[in-house]
Amino acid sequence: xxxxxxxxxxxxxxxxxxxxxxxxxxxxxxxxxxxxxxxxxxxxxxxxxxxxxxxxxxxxxxxxxxxxxxxxxxxxxxxxxxx
Numbered sequence: 106x107x108x109x110x111x112x113x114x115x116x117x118x119x120x121x122x123x124x125x126x127x128x129x130x131x132x133x134x135x136x137x138x139x140x141x142x143x144x145x146x147x148x149x150x151x152x153x154x155x156x157x158x159x160x161x162x163x164x165x166x167x168x169x170x171x172x173x174x175x176x177x178x179x180x181x182x183x184x185x186x187x188x
């Protein structure tokens with residue numbers, strides 16, 4: 106397991122639109138693999154990369170017609186982790 110600080114993982118993975126608070130929430134909700142240590146989020150970068158690479162199907166959320174920003178990423182990650 107390669108734990109990467111959330112801020113660095115965001116910078117290496119996304120162009121924009123994802124905050125450290127969002128990543129903390131994803132880790133806490135087990136949407137992405139990682140841990141919270143002393144209030145700071147660390148992402149299992151290798152497992153998260155596999156999830157992002159293997160997720161081929163994105164489903165629209167039922168409460169809105171189009172997904173944007175953090176909700177889209179959360180949907181992708183959650184879908185990939187439930188496979």
